[in-house]
Amino acid sequence: xxxxxxxxxxxxxxxxxxxxxxxxxxxxxxxxxxxxxxFAGIYGLSAIGLNVHFGWTGLLNFGHAAFMGMGAYxxxxxxxxxxxREGEITTSGLPIFIAAIIGILCASLLGLLxxxxxxxxxxxxxxxxxxAAAEIFRLLVRDLEGITGGxxxxxxxxxxxxxxxxQIVDSLLSDLNISVTQTWVGILAWISIGIVLLLLRRLNxxxxxxALRAVREDEDAVRALGKNAVWLKLQSFMLGAGIxxxxxxxxxxxxxxxxxxxxxxxxxxxxWAIMILGGVGSLTxxxxxxxxxxxxxxxxxxxxxxIFENANGQQLAGVRFALVGLLIMLxxxxxxxxxxxxxxxxxxxxK
Amino acid sequence: xxxxxxNGLMLGxxxxxxxxxxxxxxxxxxxxxxxxxxxxxxxxxxxxxFSSPETxxxxxLDRFSPLGMNFGLSIFFAILLCGVIGGLLELLLFRPLxxxxxxxxxxxxVTIGLSIFIxxxxxxxxxxxxxxxxLELQRRETYYFIDLTPRNMKILLVGLFVMFLVGCFLTFTRxxxxxxxxxxSNDLASIxxxxxxxxxLSTWILSSMLAGLAGVFQGTINDVRWNMGFxxxxxxxxxxxLGGIGTSFGAMAGGMLIGVLVQVSVALPFMEGHTExxxxxxxxxxxxxxxxxxxxIFGLKERIS
Numbered sequence: 001x002x003x004x005x006x007x008x009x010x011x012x013x014x015x016x017x018x019x020x021x022x023x024x025x026x027x028x029x030x031x032x033x034x035x036x037x038x039f040a041g042i043y044g045l046s047a048i049g050l051n052v053h054f055g056w057t058g059l060l061n062f063g064h065a066a067f068m069g070m071g072a073y074x075x076x077x078x079x080x081x082x083x084x085r086e087g088e089i090t091t092s093g094l095p096i097f098i099a100a101i102i103g104i105l106c107a108s109l110l111g112l113l114x115x116x117x118x119x120x121x122x123x124x125x126x127x128x129x130x131x132a133a134a135e136i137f138r139l140l141v142r143d144l145e146g147i148t149g150g151x152x153x154x155x156x157x158x159x160x161x162x163x164x165x166x167q168i169v170d171s172l173l174s175d176l177n178i179s180v181t182q183t184w185v186g187i188l189a190w191i192s193i194g195i196v197l198l199l200l201r202r203l204n205x206x207x208x209x210x211a212l213r214a215v216r217e218d219e220d221a222v223r224a225l226g227k228n229a230v231w232l233k234l235q236s237f238m239l240g241a242g243i244x245x246x247x248x249x250x251x252x253x254x255x256x257x258x259x260x261x262x263x264x265x266x267x268x269x270x271x272w273a274i275m276i277l278g279g280v281g282s283l284t285x286x287x288x289x290x291x292x293x294x295x296x297x298x299x300x301x302x303x304x305x306x307i308f309e310n311a312n313g314q315q316l317a318g319v320r321f322a323l324v325g326l327l328i329m330l331x332x333x334x335x336x337x338x339x340x341x342x343x344x345x346x347x348x349x350x351k
Numbered sequence: 352x353x354x355x356x357x358n359g360l361m362l363g364x365x366x367x368x369x370x371x372x373x374x375x376x377x378x379x380x381x382x383x384x385x386x387x388x389x390x391x392x393x394x395x396x397x398x399x400x401f402s403s404p405e406t407x408x409x410x411x412l413d414r415f416s417p418l419g420m421n422f423g424l425s426i427f428f429a430i431l432l433c434g435v436i437g438g439l440l441e442l443l444l445f446r447p448l449x450x451x452x453x454x455x456x457x458x459x460x461v462t463i464g465l466s467i468f469i470x471x472x473x474x475x476x477x478x479x480x481x482x483x484x485x486l487e488l489q490r491r492e493t494y495y496f497i498d499l500t501p502r503n504m505k506i507l508l509v510g511l512f513v514m515f516l517v518g519c520f521l522t523f524t525r526x527x528x529x530x531x532x533x534x535x536s537n538d539l540a541s542i543x544x545x546x547x548x549x550x551x552l553s554t555w556i557l558s559s560m561l562a563g564l565a566g567v568f569q570g571t572i573n574d575v576r577w578n579m580g581f582x583x584x585x586x587x588x589x590x591x592x593l594g595g596i597g598t599s600f601g602a603m604a605g606g607m608l609i610g611v612l613v614q615v616s617v618a619l620p621f622m623e624g625h626t627e628x629x630x631x632x633x634x635x636x637x638x639x640x641x642x643x644x645x646x647x648i649f650g651l652k653e654r655i656s
Contacts, residue, residue, distance in 0.1 A: 060456060062463075117642040123456055124383045128588050129641060132634040135585055143628040265581075269467055272460070307475075318474040325467030332460045333448065 010339040014288045017295040024299065031178045036294045038186030042250045044290030045193050047274040048200070048283075049243030055281035055341070056209070057236040058216035060127040063114070063134030064244050064271050069263035070110045071245025072252040073141060073148055075103030081157035083149030089156070096160045100249050107245025108238040110137075115237035119230055134265060142260045154258040161185070161253050185254045192250065193287060196243055200283060203239075212236055266321060273324050276331045279341030288339055296323070355614040357497045363610025364510035365568045365583065367603045370590040371517055372561035374602035377591075378534035379554040381455055382445065385462040387587065388580030389469040390433055390559045394566025395575045396473055397432050401425035403485055422486065430563040437559020440465075441552050449551075466581070473577040482575045506568050513564060514603050517557075521599055530554055586613065586630065589637035595647025605647065609633050 021036065022029045046068060053061040078099035082089045093099065114133050121129065141148045148154070158181065165184045173180050203209050214222045215229050215236075222229045252258045270293075278289020297320060304311040304319035311319070337343040373387045402425035403417035420428070444465070448458055489500035499507070521527035532540040533550045541547055569579060576582075586609055594605025616632040640647065 060459070117638065121641060121645060124459060125592075125641060125645070127383065127459060128592065129638055132585055132588070132637055136631045136634050139628045139631040143631075266467070269463065272463070276460070314479045315475060318471045318479075320471075322468050322471035322475070325464045325469070325471065328464030329461050329468060330464075332457050332464060333453070336457055 006340055010285075010288050013339065014291050017292045021295055021298065024302065030176055032298060034176075034178045034183055034186065036298055037291070038182050038189060038254060040287075040290040040294045041186050041189030041193060042247050042254060043271060043274055043294070044278075044287045045189055045196065045250070046244050046247035046271045047278065047286035047290060048193065048196055049240040049247065050271050050275050051278075051280065051282070051286055052200070052236055052240035052243065054275065056204070056212050056216065057233055058123070059119070059233060059237060060123050061130050061237075061240070062127045062265075062268055062272075063130030063132075063137075065263045065265060065267040066114075066130075066134035066137040067107045067110060067241040067244035068248025068251060068267065069137060069141065070241075070248070071100075071103040071107040072248035072258060072263070073103075073154075074106040074245075075099045075249045076154050076157045076252055076258055077147070078102060079157055079160035081154050081160075083152070083154045084145060085150075085152045087152075087155065093160065096164070099160075100246070103249050104242045104245045107248070108242040111238040111241025112234060114241075115234045119233045119237065131265065131268075134263075134268065138260065138263060138265075141263075148260075149258075151260055153260065155256075157258075158253060158256050161188075181256070182254060185250055189247075189250045192246055196246075197283060204283065208232075208235075266324075269328065270324060273328045273331070275338075276328060276336065277338050279338035280336070281342060282338070282340035285338060285340035292339075293327075296327070354498065355618050356611065357491075357499045357503070359611035359614030360497065360507055360607070361499070361503055361568075361572050361610070362586075362614055363607035364507050365565050365572065366587050366590045366610045367514060367606030368510050368568065369562050369565035369583070369587045370594070370602040370606035371514060371599050372558035372565075373587055374591045374594070374596060375521075375530065375534075375599055376554055376558040377596055378599075379530055380445070380449075380551055382462065383455075383459050384558075385459070385584065386440075386466040386469060387558070387562055388582075388584035389466050389473075390437060390562035390580070391566040391569065391583065392470070392473055392577065392580035393436060394429050394433050394563030395570030395579060396477060396566075396577075397429035397563075398422075398425045398567050398570060399477075399482055399484060399575045401428055422484070426567050429567060430560050433563030433566075434556045434560040437555045437562075438552060440559075441555035445555070446548065446551075470578060470581060477575070477577045479577055484570055484575070486571065503572055506571060510564075510568060513561075517561070518600065518603075526550070526553060586610075586633050589633045592637050593640050593647055595649045598647070598649050601647055601649030604649065609636070612636060 018033065021032055025032055046064065049067070050061060050064050053059040053064075075096075077083070079093040079096055080089075080091050081093070094102070114130065117129070119126070142150055144150070145152070162181055162184065165180070169184055169187065170180050173183055211222065211227055211232055214227075215232050219229045222232070248263070251262065255262065274289040274293045275286055276289070277293055278287065279285030300320040300323050301311075301316055303323070304316045307319065308315050331338065369387065369391055373384060376382060376384055376387075399417075401418050401420045402422045403419065405416050405419040418425075444461075445458070448461065453461075486502070489502050491498045491500050492504075494504055519527075521531060529540070529545045529550050530553070532543065532545055533547050533554075537547055540550075566580070569583065573579075587606065590606030590609040591602050592605070593609055594601030594603070613629050613633045617629050
């Protein structure tokens, strides 16, 4: 990558935002930064998946939370866990890595299932359909208590991943007073980002990647050249959904217990904010977007403190989410290409 | 199943009134307005704020206390406020975006950001509690074969009457005809000397006031929550799509139909014990409709390209 002014600015912004955490929280900075980077890794990975949909192919996916949820639920139900009202324990299960692959495939499959009808529709209809599908997914997960644990969620699954935690992680972090389990999930998230980015970079430069971007620019031209535009869109949808599924799995392991409320629509909008902030269509943009976004989020509590004395959880959440909304709005108006995106590569009009 | 018909009609009238506004706005401006739900909530939250007794604690911020106005007057001012806010949104946000030729997808994302922003402002103001209008409870009575409280019966009639008025407005008045002209072709309307900026502003105001009315209905029939707009927004989309996006009469019929289908589906045998999933039925119907007949029941094929 050529070292353009955009890259320099992005690196500066990211470094400055991380530094601000140190300045604002001198005591707990290390712990905060590690936790923040874990979240940034997971959400950034998810945003990379969403970017394949929107940035590369121009598909308005507002149901990303469902793909993440599909990956998470499939995987957790395949490893040893406890679920439901009674905390019914399942002791046997697949090794986590096989379960995770199945989870990713299931998320892709959901992408196929959703994409088959939805991709025949125009952009703004797709937005409505995906958001509705995510809501159906959430309602079904909540309702099918016998399978998914319903509102009681799934617990005691973390061991299946944590037992593979190398000893070196523990010994390195022993003096730092931070959560080793969370850091292990964070390390895996960043490794996943590395692998996914390498894969996507190859794909992006391949004829397939060029064809995808051509679909975004002018679908009719792609058709005229004998390419199957719908099939290309479907493949992109499945690929992005799979990446979303992987990030969902990591998110579940980060929390340690899985609630239906994890995969609510607002999660999708978080990912959107990260993607726009990082740069629509940019490969590495979502990573920087995620870091800056999580720094902003973790500092909102201070803003809430300015408005309310002794702000309670609801007030903190209110300020936080209002800020996310404002961020999405302002970015889309004033800087739709985010930190690293290219304006000419941005799909802004309905096809 | 008949027990649920009354509930279905009530939900239907909320959805239909809101869907007319959403559909009209989409037709005229091509904006899929995800913030429509927040205008609905504004109708309810404002009514609550205007009408609750001054002593009740509704808000986090102590320096604002409710106004304790007469209930009818509160509704009037709440709907007026919705119109004003809708107009301001157009003047301050969406008109500049249109003049800057920002694309439809960017505007769609902006409405989503706007919706999240406003919704959580409500959360900050309303303490997140489920609240009720200061109205006494009423017993259900039987009208022909529908069980409804007298108040809800009144809402049903008012809702139908308002939709009838909107229909007349669009069909017979100059402004209504101009709206439909801009909807069908902005360029042709401009050539004919229609000031499309003025028409779009009127559409925003009308659409927002209808949303506000729907919010007042929802608040009266059920309760007032900070996220009530978002909860019903997807059902409104379902109603709009079912009737055919961009057709006002389709939106009315589609909205009523979705409301009834959602409530009646509770009585289906396989839904027993799964009442929470009833919204999934409506959304499923919407997806199927988009699949087999994307122009909806009443839509015209060329509108969806």
